[in-house]
Every structure is written in C-alpha cells, then in structure tokens.
Amino acid sequence: MSKNVLVMEGDGIGPEIIREARKVLERVNELDNLDLEFTEAMLGGRAYDKHGHPYPEETREKARAADAILFGSVGGPQWDGKTERHLRPEAGLLDIRSDLDLFANLRPAITFAQLADASPLKPELVAGLDILIVRELTGGIYFGEPRGIRTLENGERQGYNTDVYSESEIRRIGKVAFEAAQKRGKKVCSVDKANVMEVTVLWREVMDELAKDYPDVELTHMYVDNAAMQLVVNPKQFDVIVTGNLFGDILSDEASMLTGSIGMLPSASLNEGNQGFYEPSHGSAPDIAGQNIANPLATIMSAAMMLRYSLGAGAAADRVEAAVSNVLDQGLRTGDIMSEGMTKVSTSEMGDAVVAAL
Amino acid sequence: MSKNVLVMEGDGIGPEIIREARKVLERVNELDNLDLEFTEAMLGGRAYDKHGHPYPEETREKARAADAILFGSVGGPQWDGKTERHLRPEAGLLDIRSDLDLFANLRPAITFAQLADASPLKPELVAGLDILIVRELTGGIYFGEPRGIRTLENGERQGYNTDVYSESEIRRIGKVAFEAAQKRGKKVCSVDKANVMEVTVLWREVMDELAKDYPDVELTHMYVDNAAMQLVVNPKQFDVIVTGNLFGDILSDEASMLTGSIGMLPSASLNEGNQGFYEPSHGSAPDIAGQNIANPLATIMSAAMMLRYSLGAGAAADRVEAAVSNVLDQGLRTGDIMSEGMTKVSTSEMGDAVVAAL
Ligand SMILES: [Mg+2]
Ligand SMILES: [Mg+2]
Structure with missing residues (x-):
C-alpha cells in the first residue's frame, strides 16, 4: 500500500534543504520499492503571505491525510512583529503539533566520527x-x-x-x-x-x-x-x-x-498513530537563504528518521544514514562544518553526493 | 570585634580535610589580624552516635551563635539504613539549613589553568x-x-x-x-x-x-x-x-x-544575615577516609569563600586562593588530580604547602 509523504519547504533556507532531502527520498523510493507518494503544502511565513494563515486549511487537510510530513524551517525577519502572535510563522508549527497531537519529540544527538573535532x-x-x-x-x-x-x-x-x-x-x-x-x-x-x-x-x-x-x-x-x-x-x-x-x-x-x-541534527515529533512531523533541529537561517550554501544533511537525516519511525522502512533509513557518513568520509563539507583539508561544497552538491552514495 | 567561626569535621574524610583548612585559616588569621575565634561541634553520623541526633542541641546553639560555619562532609556506609530517615547523617545537613534559613546556595565552577586538561x-x-x-x-x-x-x-x-x-x-x-x-x-x-x-x-x-x-x-x-x-x-x-x-x-x-x-570545588549556603555554612562540593569518600590521601583543596577554597562572604575579609580570601594556585604551579597534586610529571602529595602535605604559600 502506498504511503503518503507531505513535503513542506517553509521559510528561509527551507526550500533549498528540502529540495536535497526530497532528491534523496525519491532515490531510495526507487531503490527500495517503498511506494512513497509525495504531496506539497505550505506552512509558516510564506503560507501566511499567500493564505492569510501560517497553517492554512488546505495544509491542515493534507497534513491529517499524510503518513508523514517532512518540513524545512520557519520564520524570518520580514514577519517579525508584523502580525498578531497567533498568525506568526512559528504559530503554524504550534498549530500543526497540537492539531496532530504530536506528543513525542525525538531529538537525536549524533556525532559522526568525521566531525568530532568540532565538539x-x-x-x-x-x-x-x-x-x-x-x-x-x-x-x-x-x-x-x-x-x-x-x-x-x-x-x-x-x-x-x-x-x-x-x-x-x-x-x-x-x-x-x-x-x-x-x-x-x-x-x-x-x-x-x-x-x-x-x-x-x-x-x-x-x-x-x-x-x-x-x-x-x-x-x-x-x-x-x-x-x-x-x-x-x-x-x-x-x-x-x-x-x-x-x-x-x-x-x-x-x-x-x-x-x-547542529547543522547535522534531525528531529521528529510523533503521535500515537506513529504519524510524524520531521524537521532539522536548526532554524531557517534567513541570512544565508537562497545562496545554495546551507547544510542539507540535518534535513536528509530527518528524512531517514521518517523512513524509520513513520514509514516502516528501517533498512532504507540505514541506507540514507550510511550515505551521509560516506560523503563525510569523502571529505565533502558545507561551510558550517568545513575544516582544513576538506572539500567545500554547495547545498545541491552535498545533496547530489548523498544521492550518488546511496 | 572578634568573629566566631564554628568548625565541624563531620564523617568520612571530614576530619582530615577540615584539619588542613583550619591550619590555613589560623595562619591567615595571624597574617591579616582577622580576630577569628574558633569553636567546634559535631554534625552528621558521628554526632548521632555520640548524642543520638545528627544535629544535636549543643550544635544547634553553637551554630546559631556563629558568624560562619566550616564543615567537612557527612555520611558513610555504617549509618546506611540503620536509623529512621530524620536521624540519618544527611538529615543533619537538612536540619541545619532549615534551622539557619540558609536560602542562598553559592556553587562556584572554577577551573585552575593548571588542571584544565582534566576537563x-x-x-x-x-x-x-x-x-x-x-x-x-x-x-x-x-x-x-x-x-x-x-x-x-x-x-x-x-x-x-x-x-x-x-x-x-x-x-x-x-x-x-x-x-x-x-x-x-x-x-x-x-x-x-x-x-x-x-x-x-x-x-x-x-x-x-x-x-x-x-x-x-x-x-x-x-x-x-x-x-x-x-x-x-x-x-x-x-x-x-x-x-x-x-x-x-x-x-x-x-x-x-x-x-x-570536583575535588577542587567549594560551596556556601547563606542566610539573610550573611551567616554562612561552607563545605566542599564533594562527599565524605568513606573508602579513602583516614588514609591522609584526600584532596583538602575544596575545603580550603570553602574557607576562602567564608572569609569573603561571611567574614568581610575579601583580601584574606584572595590570599588563600592565590596560595592554592601557587601550590598547583609548584606541581603538587593529591591522587584525584594527579597527572604525569607532577608531584604526588598527601592531604597534610598539601595543607602544609598552602600554609607555606600564604
Ligand atoms: Mg529548547
Ligand atoms: Mg544536584
């Protein structure tokens, strides 16, 4: 039976990092015959701009119908103090958590051996x-x-x-x-x-x-x-x-x-039906949005959590996590995790490398 | 006007570490003309053994009359589960805190540069x-x-x-x-x-x-x-x-x-009159009690806090802390902070070295 994955970009660097995570998901979908179907919706500041609410009715319907939700990030200075509290981008996050009764927050703390020096x-x-x-x-x-x-x-x-x-x-x-x-x-x-x-x-x-x-x-x-x-x-x-x-x-x-x-850390919020909302632990980083330099790995790792906890695809999750470790072994680094002797890559180059390593 | 310092050894390594801190206090008392007067009392397990209560009436009277209290440590396996909860050694500590209304707990986190490698x-x-x-x-x-x-x-x-x-x-x-x-x-x-x-x-x-x-x-x-x-x-x-x-x-x-x-960390508990109870952050370490190997520096640092916060003798406190840093510079270490190339010393040798460095 096919599984319904709702993908939402959100604000700031959201679109860039979600694009790479989706590439990865689409590739494991093929490789492991997961029968995932993707839909899209809006949540946060851009959702407010277009629909007058950070958690629009259309998003609510799609969210309720989804098996799992992959989300980018929310907020930015253009919305700061512009609206009432319940219409702010962050309110969209609170709304969806309460609407779906996401009572379990899963926060991994992972340090890849390749990045341990940054601790x-x-x-x-x-x-x-x-x-x-x-x-x-x-x-x-x-x-x-x-x-x-x-x-x-x-x-x-x-x-x-x-x-x-x-x-x-x-x-x-x-x-x-x-x-x-x-x-x-x-x-x-x-x-x-x-x-x-x-x-x-x-x-x-x-x-x-x-x-x-x-x-x-x-x-x-x-x-x-x-x-x-x-x-x-x-x-x-x-x-x-x-x-x-x-x-x-x-x-x-x-x-x-x-x-x-922190650019490597995923998170998940689950309800009793194991329906889950998956997002990177980091924020929307509006200062670097649109420059193709953000680190997509936390979002890709969030997609791996989604495979494991909401989609019953633990082997595919392992595959994605191994691919992330593999690109780190290759020495590929976005700016936030760059260190001497490594190769600096863009957001999309990092996503492509993970897809190639799958 | 003279200041009244109540000294209580307590249990475990208490007597050994208090002995060294008192040496230090007596020496700065002379050097800085502090006019400190010392009395003694019992608190904890040995107090219970002798008086039937971990915070005996005699201790209560002396504690109320003191300007400041210097304490070692409390408890040990010989009292575990032997008495009702309110007669256990630890209950003596709770009693004196509540009796003197010690509402302010001061916990320094200090790392001497000489010991930073242990972090x-x-x-x-x-x-x-x-x-x-x-x-x-x-x-x-x-x-x-x-x-x-x-x-x-x-x-x-x-x-x-x-x-x-x-x-x-x-x-x-x-x-x-x-x-x-x-x-x-x-x-x-x-x-x-x-x-x-x-x-x-x-x-x-x-x-x-x-x-x-x-x-x-x-x-x-x-x-x-x-x-x-x-x-x-x-x-x-x-x-x-x-x-x-x-x-x-x-x-x-x-x-x-x-x-x-942790063997270096003092603590203080104060009430509104700046009357204070000073003790090392570490425990009574019954396993090494009586062997003259415990680290007395947390207790000596507690005595320094007492000088600063309850006895109005900030310069004397600075002098004690400088002496502690000095003995570390000399390479003197008790077992718990020992590292390669340093000189291992006993509890009393460490106390003597601090006195000499004052
Ligand atoms: Mg928090
Ligand atoms: Mg505690």
Whole structure:
C-alpha cells in the first residue's frame, strides 16, 4: 500500500534543504520499492503571505491525510512583529503539533566520527555518539494548570506553575521510547527527580511497569541533575533517554551542543498513530537563504528518521544514514562544518553526493 | 570585634580535610589580624552516635551563635539504613539549613589553568573558568504546595508539583547574586523560562527591578535550555548566574562537571544575615577516609569563600586562593588530580604547602 509523504519547504533556507532531502527520498523510493507518494503544502511565513494563515486549511487537510510530513524551517525577519502572535510563522508549527497531537519529540544527538573535532568536548568522548532523547511535548509544567501570577494576602505577588502528568500520558511517551530502543541499542534511561518531586515518582512507577512489556530492553533511572552531568562526562553511556517536557527541553538542548554540529541534527515529533512531523533541529537561517550554501544533511537525516519511525522502512533509513557518513568520509563539507583539508561544497552538491552514495 | 567561626569535621574524610583548612585559616588569621575565634561541634553520623541526633542541641546553639560555619562532609556506609530517615547523617545537613534559613546556595565552577586538561571540555574552553552559580535553596518546585499523587475521576492516577516563588523570595536571592557580582566580575545572568512559565515571568520582573539598585552590575537574562547549552559551548561568558532551586540544581551540577576536578570545588549556603555554612562540593569518600590521601583543596577554597562572604575579609580570601594556585604551579597534586610529571602529595602535605604559600 502506498504511503503518503507531505513535503513542506517553509521559510528561509527551507526550500533549498528540502529540495536535497526530497532528491534523496525519491532515490531510495526507487531503490527500495517503498511506494512513497509525495504531496506539497505550505506552512509558516510564506503560507501566511499567500493564505492569510501560517497553517492554512488546505495544509491542515493534507497534513491529517499524510503518513508523514517532512518540513524545512520557519520564520524570518520580514514577519517579525508584523502580525498578531497567533498568525506568526512559528504559530503554524504550534498549530500543526497540537492539531496532530504530536506528543513525542525525538531529538537525536549524533556525532559522526568525521566531525568530532568540532565538539566542545574532547573528541574521544563524542566520536560516534548516538543518543536519542525522547521528550514529552504536550504536557508537564509548560501546559499544566493552575498557573499564573496572583497577589497574596500580605500584598506581595507570587508566580506559580503546575507540573502534572497522568499515568496514560506517561505510558504513551514511555512506549515510544521503548519501541525506539528496540530499533537501536535496547537501553532506555528514564530521567526524573523522583527523590523530590511526586509527579516524577509516578513517572518512575509507570516506566517500571511498562518495562515488563519490553523484556529485550534494559531500563535504568537517573535524576535530572545527574543526567545533566553524565551528558558532559560520559555521553556515550546513553542509548535512549526518555523524560518530561521541561527536563527534555534542557537535556536535548544540552546534548545537541555536545555534538558540535547542529547543522547535522534531525528531529521528529510523533503521535500515537506513529504519524510524524520531521524537521532539522536548526532554524531557517534567513541570512544565508537562497545562496545554495546551507547544510542539507540535518534535513536528509530527518528524512531517514521518517523512513524509520513513520514509514516502516528501517533498512532504507540505514541506507540514507550510511550515505551521509560516506560523503563525510569523502571529505565533502558545507561551510558550517568545513575544516582544513576538506572539500567545500554547495547545498545541491552535498545533496547530489548523498544521492550518488546511496 | 572578634568573629566566631564554628568548625565541624563531620564523617568520612571530614576530619582530615577540615584539619588542613583550619591550619590555613589560623595562619591567615595571624597574617591579616582577622580576630577569628574558633569553636567546634559535631554534625552528621558521628554526632548521632555520640548524642543520638545528627544535629544535636549543643550544635544547634553553637551554630546559631556563629558568624560562619566550616564543615567537612557527612555520611558513610555504617549509618546506611540503620536509623529512621530524620536521624540519618544527611538529615543533619537538612536540619541545619532549615534551622539557619540558609536560602542562598553559592556553587562556584572554577577551573585552575593548571588542571584544565582534566576537563571533558577542550582545555582552551575551561582554563581559567570562574563562574559562581547562586541557587535559591528553600523554595520553588522542591518545596511548593500543593503536591502529591491523586486519582482522577476516570480512575487513573496523576502526579503533580507546584513551582512557586513570591517577590520577596526572588528579591532576597537576587540581592545575594548582585552583591556577589560586585565582589567579582560585575555581571549577573538570571536564568528562567519566562517564555513559558509565569513563575519565572515574575522572577524576571523582580530581577529587572532589583538591577536598578546595582547600577555597577550588568544584568542579562537567559532561558534555562539555552543556559544548559551555553555552559557547554562557551562557559567563560558567565560571571554570576542566579536561578531558582530546580534550574540551579541542574545547572550547578552540569557546571561542576565542566571543571573536570570536583575535588577542587567549594560551596556556601547563606542566610539573610550573611551567616554562612561552607563545605566542599564533594562527599565524605568513606573508602579513602583516614588514609591522609584526600584532596583538602575544596575545603580550603570553602574557607576562602567564608572569609569573603561571611567574614568581610575579601583580601584574606584572595590570599588563600592565590596560595592554592601557587601550590598547583609548584606541581603538587593529591591522587584525584594527579597527572604525569607532577608531584604526588598527601592531604597534610598539601595543607602544609598552602600554609607555606600564604
Ligand atoms: Mg529548547
Ligand atoms: Mg544536584
């Protein structure tokens, strides 16, 4: 049965990087007989310019119908402060996440050995790093009620937020982590603060229960402050990390910096049906848009994640990732990852090289 | 007027490291005419063995009367699981913090250039690092109510915690940070998540107000996820970081690992009267206790912080820190920071060397 892939360029460097990722997808589609069908739609600032909304009705319909969505990037200075908050380019991203109930954010922290020198860490600590951080994206303290700023009886103001997770919310993000681990190193580290916070006492309990359904996966627990340390000291000890919205925000950003090459990092957001939204971790880089110099590899790696997590094509995903490693072995580099002795290439040359290496 | 310093050895390596720090304090007391008077008391496991409580009444009286307290370390396997939770060695620490209302936790992240090679980061990123993290220690989500695990109408359980700060709590920790910055690099970075969490919207507002009272200090704001990244990528950009209990826990632990030498890191906990409790960041290391091989420098550095923050003797503090740097220049190293070509020394030899270098 054919699979429906929605491709959206977005703003800034979006069109250039999506073009290369699509080339790669079309080539593996042929090579592996994946029966992918592609459609297109608009999301973000250019969508607003054309349709008056960053997440137009037409896009919504196509998004709901898609098995997976590949996206470029959103935003740019031409839209800054021009419209109400809910019509800004970034609001389109929030809209589609909530519309499709994309509660699971998958953020890999990968360092290809060929790029390890760019890390702030010593190369031996990060060469070959391959962590997957699974962050709950629609609950926890970023969404919990009650919240606000109130005035106390003594007249002073007090700010408050509520961190809250129910068993079902914890279980569904846990499942994503365990299933991802089955496709990888078969280890899940659940990060909490169960020595202090009750919301994470429940989190830990549910993870322990869930682990019984995945006897092939090893579950460990770690406090968030220790996890922040271990990521710096010995990041390669981790396979899959699963955690709540706030801790996941902090740890996935910390981990991304360890890699030394944000231009290489993909991301995915999944819902319960494994429908997924795939995009590079980096932004829309309006300053270099249209110059054919952006690094398309994070988007190509996002396409590989899409093959693995939403399209059931793990072998094709492996093939794409191997091709990316191959072009790095050839010494090809876009400007952002350039180093001495390597060959500097354009966005499209990099995409062509990955296609050739497939 | 004389100042009253309470010295408590605690458990494990506590007695050995305290002995060296006290030698140093007694010598600067003479050199700088500080008029320090020393008393002693017990806290932790040995206090429990002798008095039946880890924070005995006699210690409480002396602690309340002291201008500053220098402490070694707490706990060991001989007390594990032997008593009720409130009688464990660690409970003594919680008791004294709450008894003296020590709401401000000061955690320096320092990397002496001589030890930069031990960091997981590239040496050039951390050599000479000198950050002070000021963490609020008695409020926020670790203490906020309501909290617990409840059963919802649909029968499933839900965990919840409350992050909460009032203006006065924010103001008093802010003051500690601004005053510390005045004694250092004159920069405060306040870390929050004000784009999402109301409790930190108020936090940011109060910091902005407070900044008007400290025109000589530059205040900036940073989101916690970005701070977790910036600590890895460019830690030397920071002077003083001030933040709430949870964010401070995560960031101060992350920062301590950047330094590569936890055996060098002091800490302080202060109350509104600048009465302070000073202890090394490391633990009681029962496995090496009594062998005269522990590193006393974190405790000596804690004594320096005590001179600066509670005893109004900044010049003496500078003198102690310079002496520590001097012994490192001489190539003297305890086992935990030993590297090729250096001279391995015992705990007491290290203490003697610092005294000699004063
Ligand atoms: Mg973030
Ligand atoms: Mg901690």
